[in-house]
Amino acid sequence: MAERGQRTARPFLEGMRDGIPIALGYFAVAFSLGIAAKNAGLDAWQAFVASALNLASAGEFAGFSAIAANAGYLEVATVTLITNARYFLMGASLAQRFSPDESTLNRIGVGYGITDEIFGIAIARPVPLVPAYSYGAIAISMPAWATGTALGVIAGNALPANVVAALSVSLFGMFLAIIMPEARRNRVVLACVAAGFAASFVFSRLVPATAAWTPGTRTIVLTLVIAGIAALVAPVDDEPMADGEVASDDR
């Protein structure tokens, strides 16, 4: 039993250590997400629960926007599905890295904690994946994320409007930090990003018929169309996903 404890305790602590910078970043960004949650009508407790269960910046932001727009549950579910679709791909990649006899419970536990950053540090570890490492990273970053969101709801009130506006911008900075490095490496991704910017501007500002769409509808339609065209025109290399090759096939 002592041996087993050793095997679990050490990766858990390493996961916590690697999770510290992630938690700090999450806390700051979650605060601005909390401001969006407040605008959608969530109280601090609801924002905490939403963040603890979803662990997703863009997905939660899209969901909150849908709630703010009085969207139906189907639209809430669809925007959440689209904005979090990348986790499906990450999950598919992680699935290959477990020991074949890893328990289903551990797969669920690690799967729950897949975020861009936690996935990123997990695939940098040797195979097979040790669930305790992911648990360590989740244990420190999830509370930071959920608490930051709740505090954003509470303190967003107390802050001057120009500070709130500046903090809201940080969430978009986080999105840029996720997409631009890959856009630099991969020209198709760069084209996808440019097309996304352009189409989003045209649809929300220039075309009266689509300017009335909710942000969620716009996100869904443009994502399906642009990513669909990109997949047809420039399919990824025809080989099964290798280790850590989620959306990072350099070309």
Added chain:
Amino acid sequence: MIDRVWASIFVMAAVTIAIRVIPVTLMRKPVKNRFIRSFLTYVPYVTLAVMTFPAIVESAGTPLAGYAALVVGIVLAWLGAGLPVVAAACSIVAFVLALL
């Protein structure tokens, strides 16, 4: 009657958790279909791009502040600055320029 906000939160959570847990538990083999793999590869980047612009301009205090934050964020992220750095720089640029 269930509160609409709570219900929406649980809808979001159910979808998100399913997206994460289904592949990890059920898909023990790689995705074979090339179109689906390609589509899933590009989806996150398109989605985040669509959500970022022009929303970043609208959320900043003024258009100038918004566009400046966008440009600074793109350049820093392109150069490889980390997530907290990019997020903080966008905030600071937007805050300072909105004061003008």
